[in-house]
Structures are given as C-alpha cells and as structure tokens.
Amino acid sequence: MLESSADRTPYWQEPLPEDDELAQQVAHARDEHLLVDARPPAETNSLMFRAMTRTGPLFWLMVLGLGGLTFALFATWVIQMFYGLGITGLNRSVMWGPYIVNLVFFIGIGHAGTFISAALRLMRMDFRRPIARLAETVTLFGLALAALFPLIHLGRVWKVYYMFPIPTQRELWPNFRSPLLWDATAITAYLIGSTLFMYTALIPDLATARDHLTGWRKRLYGALSLGFRGTESEWSRLETLSNILSYIIIPVMFSVHTIVSWDFAMAIQPGWHSTIFGPFFIVGALFSGVAAVIIVMIIVRKAMRMGYFLREEHFNAMGIFLLILSLTWVYFYFNEYIVTWYGNLPAERAILQMLTTDASPLFYLMLFCNIIVPLGTLWSRRVRTSLPAMLVIAVFVQIGMYLERVLIVSGFLSRNELPFNWINYTPNWPEILITIGTFGFMALLYILWTRVVPIIPLWEVHEGQSRQRLPRIGRAIVPTRTEPH
Amino acid sequence: MAENNKWTMIVDLDKCTGCNACVVACHAENNVPIANEEEVIKGRGLHWIRIERYWEGEYPDIKARFLPVFCQQCGNAPCEPVCPTYASYHSDEEGLNGQIYARCVGTRYCGNNCPYKVRFFNWRAPEFDEPLNQQLNPDVPVRGAGVMEKCTFCIQRIQRVRQTPEGDYGPMTRDGDLQTACTQACPSDALIFGNLNDPESRVSRMLPNDRQARLLEHLGTEPAVYYLKGGTTNVGE
Numbered sequence: 001m002l003e004s005s006a007d008r009t010p011y012w013q014e015p016l017p018e019d020d021e022l023a024q025q026v027a028h029a030r031d032e033h034l035l036v037d038a039r040p041p042a043e044t045n046s047l048m049f050r051a052m053t054r055t056g057p058l059f060w061l062m063v064l065g066l067g068g069l070t071f072a073l074f075a076t077w078v079i080q081m082f083y084g085l086g087i088t089g090l091n092r093s094v095m096w097g098p099y100i101v102n103l104v105f106f107i108g109i110g111h112a113g114t115f116i117s118a119a120l121r122l123m124r125m126d127f128r129r130p131i132a133r134l135a136e137t138v139t140l141f142g143l144a145l146a147a148l149f150p151l152i153h154l155g156r157v158w159k160v161y162y163m164f165p166i167p168t169q170r171e172l173w174p175n176f177r178s179p180l181l182w183d184a185t186a187i188t189a190y191l192i193g194s195t196l197f198m199y200t201a202l203i204p205d206l207a208t209a210r211d212h213l214t215g216w217r218k219r220l221y222g223a224l225s226l227g228f229r230g231t232e233s234e235w236s237r238l239e240t241l242s243n244i245l246s247y248i249i250i251p252v253m254f255s256v257h258t259i260v261s262w263d264f265a266m267a268i269q270p271g272w273h274s275t276i277f278g279p280f281f282i283v284g285a286l287f288s289g290v291a292a293v294i295i296v297m298i299i300v301r302k303a304m305r306m307g308y309f310l311r312e313e314h315f316n317a318m319g320i321f322l323l324i325l326s327l328t329w330v331y332f333y334f335n336e337y338i339v340t341w342y343g344n345l346p347a348e349r350a351i352l353q354m355l356t357t358d359a360s361p362l363f364y365l366m367l368f369c370n371i372i373v374p375l376g377t378l379w380s381r382r383v384r385t386s387l388p389a390m391l392v393i394a395v396f397v398q399i400g401m402y403l404e405r406v407l408i409v410s411g412f413l414s415r416n417e418l419p420f421n422w423i424n425y426t427p428n429w430p431e432i433l434i435t436i437g438t439f440g441f442m443a444l445l446y447i448l449w450t451r452v453v454p455i456i457p458l459w460e461v462h463e464g465q466s467r468q469r470l471p472r473i474g475r476a477i478v479p480t481r482t483e484p485h
Numbered sequence: 486m487a488e489n490n491k492w493t494m495i496v497d498l499d500k501c502t503g504c505n506a507c508v509v510a511c512h513a514e515n516n517v518p519i520a521n522e523e524e525v526i527k528g529r530g531l532h533w534i535r536i537e538r539y540w541e542g543e544y545p546d547i548k549a550r551f552l553p554v555f556c557q558q559c560g561n562a563p564c565e566p567v568c569p570t571y572a573s574y575h576s577d578e579e580g581l582n583g584q585i586y587a588r589c590v591g592t593r594y595c596g597n598n599c600p601y602k603v604r605f606f607n608w609r610a611p612e613f614d615e616p617l618n619q620q621l622n623p624d625v626p627v628r629g630a631g632v633m634e635k636c637t638f639c640i641q642r643i644q645r646v647r648q649t650p651e652g653d654y655g656p657m658t659r660d661g662d663l664q665t666a667c668t669q670a671c672p673s674d675a676l677i678f679g680n681l682n683d684p685e686s687r688v689s690r691m692l693p694n695d696r697q698a699r700l701l702e703h704l705g706t707e708p709a710v711y712y713l714k715g716g717t718t719n720v721g722e
Contacts, residue, residue, distance in 0.1 A: 084630035085591075086608035091528030093602055095593035155591015155606065155631025162570045162590050172588070178569040180592055267598045268563050268704060413597060417701050418554070420537040421602040423528035 011466040012038035017477070025477040026470055034311050035126055036479050038465040041458070044308070048454045049212055051304040055451060062447060069440020076433045077152055085155060089428035093421045094413040098431040099153035100263075101405045102438060104281070105288065106146035107187065107260055108401065112289025113139025114194055114253040117201070118246040126481065127317040129460045130309040134300060135293045136198040137455065141445045142292075143191045145438055150184070152434060179259065179266045186252075186259040193252050197245045203228050203238065204459040220452075257285045264408065270347035271340070271412035280332040287325040287370075288401035291394040294318050296446070298391045300455060309456045312385040319384030322397065326374035333370075350415040350422070358424055359411050362403050369400025491580040491681040491709065492638050493688045494668070496553050498715030499696075500675035503536050503551035510670030511555075514639060516625045518611035531605045533636040534667050550715070553676070555667070556603045556636035557700060558582050560707030564595035564604060572633070579643060580682075580709060584635055591631040600701050604635045638678070639665040660686040681709075 009015070016023045030037040080087055090097050113135035120128040151157050163174050163181065174181055207228040210221035228234055261281035264272040274280075297318070301310040340348050355363045373396040377383045384390065410425045449455070467482050511517060511534045520531045534555035541548040562582045564573045572588035573595045575581075596604040610630040613621065621627060624641035628634045646663050660679050668678040679688035688711075696713040 084607070084609040086524075086529075086630070089527065090608070092530065092596070092605060093528060095596045095606060150592075153592070155593065155633075156589070156629075159590045162588060172571060174569050175566070175571050177566040178594065179567065180569045180594060263594075267567065267594075268600060269597055416602060417600045417704075418537065418602065420535075420539070420552075420554075425528075 010040075011468075012040050014038075014470065017472065021475070022472060022477055029470065029477060029479050032311070033313060033468075033479055034130060034309060034461065035464040035468045035481075036470060037308075038468070039308075041462050044461065045208055045212060045458055047308060048456055048458055049209065051306065052209075052451055052454060053213070053217075059447070059451075063444065066440045066444035066447070069437045070444055071437075072433050073437025073441055076430050076437065080152070080430050080434075081157060087428065088430050089426050091423050091425060093416060093423040094410045094425035096153070096413060097410045097425060098406070098427055098435050099149050101402070101409050102435055103146050103149035103153070104260055104405045104409070105402055106142045106149070106438070106442070107256060108142075108281075108285035108405075109289045109292040110139040110142035110146070110190075110194070111253055111257060111282070111285040112293045113137070113142075114197070114249055115286055115289070116293065118197065118249050118253070121242070122246050122250075124481075125317075126464055127314055129464045130456050131293065131297065131314060131318070132460060133198070133201065133453075133455055133457045134296050135289075136194065136201070137446060137449055138289065138292050138296060139194050140191075140198055141442055141449070142289075143187065143194065144445075145442055147187055147191065148438070150180070179262045182259045183263055186256045190249075190252050190256045193245070193249045197242075197249050200238065200241055200245060201457060201460070202453060204230065204235075205454045205457060208458060209454060254282060257282045269412060270345065270416060271351045272408070274336060274340075276332065276336050276339075280336060283325060283328045283332055284401055284404060287322070287329045288398060290318060290322050290325055291397035291401070294322065294390055294394040295398070298387050298394075300450065301387070304450065304455070306456060309461065315387065315390055316381060316384045319378050319390060322374060322394070323378035326370065326378070326397075330371055330375070347415065347417050350419070351412055354411065354415050355407065358414075359407060362407060362411070366400050366403040366407065369396040370404065373397070373400075489578055489580060489682065492558065492643070493580075493679060493681040493692075494555075494558075494638070494665075494710045495677040495688055495691055495713060496710060497675045497677070497713040498550075498552070499713065500673045501536075501551045501553060501715070502673055502675075503538060503549065504672065505536055506670045506672055507534050507553065507667035507676060508532050508536065510666040511636070513620065514622055514625070514666035515637070516611075516613075516621050516627050517634075518607070518613065518627075519617070524608070529608055533603070533605070533634070552712075553667075554601055554603060554700070555710070556582060556638075557601055557706065557708030557710045558636075558638060560709065561705060563598040563600065563704075563706060567594040567598050568592075569594075579638075579640070581638055581640065582635075583640075584633065584637065586626060586628050586632050586634065589632045591633065593633065595633055600704055600706065604633050607632050607634065642666075 016026055026036075088097065116128050116135040117132035121132070151160060154160060161168070162170070162172075163184065165174055176182075203225055206221045206225035207230065210218055210225050213221065258278035258281065261277035265274055265277035267273065294315070297310050297314065300306055337352070341352055373393055377389065377393055383393070414424050415422055464481075469480050469482055470477050471480055472478075511532070512519065515533060517533055518531060520529050524530070534553055537552040537554050539550045539552065541550055558581050560580070562573075562575065565575050565582060568574070569592060570588045570590055572585050572590070574583050574585065576583045591606065593606055596602070596606060607628050607630050611627055622641070624645070642663060642665065660683060663678070665676075665678050668676040677687055677691065679686035681688055681692070683689060692711060694711070694713055697711045698714055699708045699711060702708070
C-alpha cells in the first residue's frame with residue numbers, strides 16, 4: 001500500500017531521541033550545523049523575506065554614501081574623457097596603470113563565486129549551500145565592473161566599436177591576434193554564463209518570493225520566476241540544467257583568468273613574459289575572490305541578521321579554503337620569482353631590484369598581507385570561526401592581492417630593456433578616485449541586490465536539510481547525508 | 486606593381502655628436518607636439534627620435550655615449566599583433582610598420598609591447614605655441630588626444646616620391662633623392678637612409694659592416710635600423 005505523504009513526518013519535525021545523552025548530541029549538532037538544524041520552510045522563508053524588505057535609515061545612508069562614490073567614479077571618467085588621459089599619472093613607459101589593475105582585480109574576485117557554486121556543487125560540498133548566491137553575486141558585479149575598465153582605460157572610448165566584430169562601412173574586422181580581443185571574448189562568455197547560472201538557481205526562490213510577497217515585488221518576481229510552480233518535472237529539469245551549466249562554466253572560469261594573464265604573458269615586456277602566468281593568475285584570483293566572499297558573508301550576516309544561515313562551520317570551511325589558496329599562491333609566487341632571479345637576465349634583474357628598492361614598501365606589505373597574515377593565523381580554528389579576525393584577515397588578503405597586481409602591471413612596466421626609459425609611476429587623483437569609486441559602486445550594487453533577491457538560496461538550504469539525517473551509530477549521533485540517486 | 490622596398494637606416498655611432506638636430510627636424514617635419522616641462526618631468530617627453538645619453542666611467546674619467554633611438558621599423562614587430570584594431574600594421578610594400586591614427590582607439594598595448602619604447606601616446610590634445618602653429622606640415626595629420634604615434638620614416642616623403650610620374654609604381658627614385666627629416670638635418674652624416682632592396686643604394690653598399698649591430702637583436706624583432714658601433718666619440722675628454 002502506498003504511503004500518503006500527509007502521514008509522513010516532515011524533515012523539520014524529526015523527533016528527538018529519548019535517551020538524554022543522544023538528545024544532547026542532537027541539540028549540539030543542531031547548534032553546529034545548518035543542515036541538521038531544520039526549521040519549517042515557512043519560518044526560514046519569512047526570515048529571509050523580512051530581511052530583504054527591511055530598509056532602515058542606515059541602509060539609505062549607505063546607499064547615499066555609496067551612490068556618492070559611484071558618482072565620483074563616473075564624474076571622473078567624464079572629466080578624463082574631456083581632458084584626455086593626461087590628467088592621470090601614466091607616462092610613456094608605464095602606459096598601463098591602476099585601470100588594468102582594477103580589471104584584473106575585479107575579474108579575480110569574481111572567480112570565487114563560480115568556484116564555490118559550480119565546482120563545490122559538483123563535488124557535493126554541502127557547506128557551499130548558503131554561501132553560493134553571495135559568491136555568485138560577487139562574480140556578477142565583479143565581472144560587470146571589470147568590464148568597465150578596458151573602456152575607462154581607452155584613449156578614445158567613443159571609438160570603442162572599432163574593436164567589435166560588427167560589419168560596418170569601415171569594412172575592417174578587429175584583429176583577433178590581439179590578446180585584448182581574446183580577453184573581451186572570454187569576459188563576455190563568462191559574464192553571460194555566470195548570469196545564466198545565477199538566474200537558473202534563482203528561479204525557485206523567485207517563485208517562493210512571488211508567493212509570499214505583495215505589491216511591485218509580486219509582479220516583478222512573478223515575471224522573473226517564469227511560472228515556476230515546483231512540480232517534480234520542473235525540479236528535475238532545474239537539476240539537469242544546473243549540472244550542465246556547472247560543467248560548462250568551470251572551464252570558462254579557468255579560461256577567463258588565463259586569458260587575462262595572457263594580456264601580460266604574451267607581451268615581451270620583461271617580467272611579464274612567463275609561461276606560469278595562467279595558473280598563477282587563477283590561484284591569485286581564487287585567493288582574492290574567497291577573501292572577498294568572506295568579507296561579504298560577514299557583512300551580510302551582521303547587517304541582515306543571517307546568523308541562522310551563516311554559521312561558524314561556514315566561516316571555518318572558508319577559512320580552510322583561504323589557507324590552502326594562500327599556500328598555493330605562495331608556491332606559484334616563489335616558483336615564478338626564483339626562476340627569474342636565477343635566470344639573471346639584465347632587464348629582469350632590474351625588475352627584481354626595483355621590487356626591493358623603489359617599490360619595497362609595496363612589495364614587503366604585499367608579502368606580509370598575502371603570506372604572513374593568512375599562514376600565520378588561519379591554521380587556528382578559533383581564528384577561523386571569529387568573525388572580526390576573519391574580516392581583518394580577508395581585508396589584508398584583498399590589499400595584498402591588489403598590491404600584487406599593482407606591482408605586476410605598473411611596477412614591472414617601469415623597468416624595461418633600455419635603462420633610458422626607466423620611469424617610476426605614481427597615481428594621480430583620477431586613478432585614485434575611479435578606483436575608490438568602483439569599490440563604492442560594487443558595494444552599492446551589492447546592497448541593492450540583497451534587497452531585491454533572496455541572497456541566501458533558500459531552496460538549496462531546504463534541499464540540503466531534507467537530505468540530512470541523524471542516524472545513531474552505537475552511542476553516537478552521526479549527521480549523515482542521503483543521496484537521492 | 487613595384488617590387489617591395491626595404492627602407493633602412495644606418496646610425497653611425499662614431500659620427501653622432503648628440504647635437505639633437507635630428508630631433509628638432511623631426512618635430513618640425515612630423516608635427517610632433519612639444520611636451521612642456523611639467524609633462525617631461527612626469528615622463529611624457531614626446532620625441533619620435535630621441536638621443537639617449539649614457540655616461541660611461543666615473544668622474545673625472547667620464548665619457549658620454551649617444552644613442553639615437555627611433556622606431557626600428559621591425560620586420561617582426563611586437564607592436565603589430567597586439568593591436569586590436571589594426572591601427573598598427575605591417576606594410577610589406579615599404580617594409581615599414583604603419584600606424585594609422587584614425588584606427589587607433591588608444592589601448593596602448595603596442596606601447597607596452599615595444600621593447601624600444603618608441604611609441605608615444607597623446608595624453609592631451611596637442612597644442613602648438615605661436616609661432617609653431619604657423620609651420621605645421623600639411624602632409625602630416627596632427628594627432629588628437631588618445632592616439633598612439635611613432636616615427637614613420639617620413640612616410641609622407643616616401644609617398645610624395647611615389648606619386649610623381651616617374652615614381653608612381655615605376656622604378657623607384659634614385660638613392661639619395663629621398664631623405665627623411667632627420668637624415669637631412671644630421672650635420673655629421675651619422676644617419677644614412679636608403680632602400681636595402683636597391684643594390685646600388687648607399688645603405689646596401691655599407692652593409693654588411695664589421696661594426697654593425699641592431700638594437701636588442703636577441704629579441705628577434707628584426708629591426709630595419711643598423712647601428713655602427715662607436716668607440717672613439719669621447720665627449721668630455
């Protein structure tokens with residue numbers, strides 16, 4: 001006889017064991033693990049939706065402040081278009097500066113999003129569930145803002161369509177031998193891919209939001225959720241599509257930062273011309289990206305009171321991830337520079353000398369931020385589960401990775417084959433304002449986004465919780481995941 | 486079609502006195518804007534040909550070495566493939582690196598990839614103070630802000646010769662009829678210009694030469710500029 005689903009206990013009402021000791025273990029596991037601590041979906045949904053629809057004065061103050069920074073970004077850009085790039089500090093040797101650094105940096109922080117949601121999804125790492133969308137949002141806005149920088153960087157941005165492969169009366173196709181076009185292609189592919197990926201995972205949550213909210217939100221989510229009703233066939237299609245997109249987007253992610261690194265590695269500029277740049281840049285991207293996601297997690301948890309979803313276990317897992325990435329980055333960095341140092345070519349020797357003399361404050365600060373801070377602290381679980389400590393470490397990693405790119409782009413360019421052309425670079429106000437403005441713009445987009453979509457993937461959390469059981473093995477309760485297949 | 490030319494410059498370092506006449510001539514011929522003091526301090530000095538001055542030895546036993554550097558018109562130029570818009574392209578007919586200002590969007594990738602650092606960016610709209618604005622060369626466009634520019638081997642003079650009845654895709658002009666602004670101005674005959682594909686030309690007769698070397702030849706850029714090593718130009722003795 002078939003069992004009626006109405007008779008079955010829902011997963012969030014698993015009875016406690018009668019044995020006191022076991023009950024204590026269950027209570028402990030519920031404290032520790034989000035997926036074991038199932039609550040009725042209606043409760044967690046409304047937790048999320050309340051946070052989404054709450055916009056206090058502090059929120060609007062933040063919007064105003066960040067909006068001001070955004071205005072500074074675009075105003076400076078307009079001024080720069082009007083007066084020419086002469087208002088920056090760039091010179092005839094250091095022709096690429098912070099704009100290209102920002103391009104690399106913002107694409108870099110985007111890499112963690114895909115890695116966390118796609119790669120960890122395929123590896124069935126459950127700690128990613130509440131983090132996935134936070135990270136994907138970093139990807140989406142990081143990429144979108146990174147795509148601004150090739151434009152801000154251009155001498156004649158109004159002629160940008162010369163680089164598009166579109167048929168025009170010029171009858172001249174762009175030059176696909178140029179790494180810049182590979183770059184544009186890769187970024188476009190990644191932006192489209194990650195947007196689709198994010199949107200796919202959003203559909204069930206948008207449908208939930210449509211069913212729970214009213215007013216303009218209901219109309220918006222009604223349109224965006226594409227009529228998702230939660231039938232068995234819809235879920236199974238969603239699962240298939242998410243898996244396909246995960247497999248597609250991982251190679252795209254690897255290709256993007258490899259190609260960004262080729263902007264440098266394909267050039268014959270000393271210090272750039274290195275075969276290791278592809279994987280080196282990918283590790284650096286993941287490193288700064290995971291740190292960016294940690295910062296966002298801490299802010300979202302605090303500002304939106306998401307303590308139920310983002311727990312110590314998640315910060316612990318992300319801390320371990322960051323530690324591993326730091327070690328990997330150190331390995332690549334050492335490998336890159338020991339070879340250069342031993343090779344002892346004159347121009348490259350000048351670059352290494354520049355790092356330890358003219359640029360030494362930046363160089364040593366970078367090593368401190370990227371090596372000493374993470375490796376010296378993250379081995380401790382107490383540090384990894386302390387939010388203030390994690391915030392400080394993640395900010396240090398961001399500073400370190402930003403400086404790494406500054407040294408590679410404008411640092412290396414200041415030394416080249418003919419010593420007559422060795423010119424140091426100092427940024428002028430437009431680069432500084434545009435860079436700060438971009439961080440502000442990124443934060444602005446992010447906080448507005450958290451008020452428009454459920455920033456925690458509710459259905460992923462519910463799915464994880466429904467697959468979690470607490471079987472008893474001997475005298476112990478062992479949280480166990482059941483697989484549907 | 487005329488056979489391809491291979492325009493070549495020979496720089497005799499023994500003859501170069503570092504007088505900078507070539508620099509001035511180039512500015513006048515090619516409408517090269519003059520960077521002011523402030524810009525030069527920022528590292529934005531803009532000269533299609535420049536005299537690099539290197540000091541050898543310690544004071545008082547010190548010698549000055551002069552190295553005129555301009556676009557080397559590489560046969561295998563690093564600046565060409567990286568340009569996304571074909572603003573930097575190769576002219577097989579003349580054996581030159583062309584730079585089409587109108588196509589340039591200002592990514593400055595060519596400038597990064599040039600090991601000689603002879604590509605210049607127009608950081609601002611060019612200004613020519615009185616009376617320099619009265620003597621702009623009508624054969625050469627004035628480049629606007631946001632565009633890369635570089636030495637062209639006075640392509641406008643090459644074109645002018647080609648467009649005469651005798652020169653128009655027929656036999657090329659005789660050697661020496663065609664001078665770039667810098668070779669014309671060089672008082673010590675340190676700069677010699679000509680077509681290497683013409684066996685009768687002066688450059689063909691001078692090459693190969695015991696003293697010849699090309700700048701940063703190990704990079705494989707195949708420059709069209711040959712330097713004749715100097716050893717006796719000792720300023721300050």
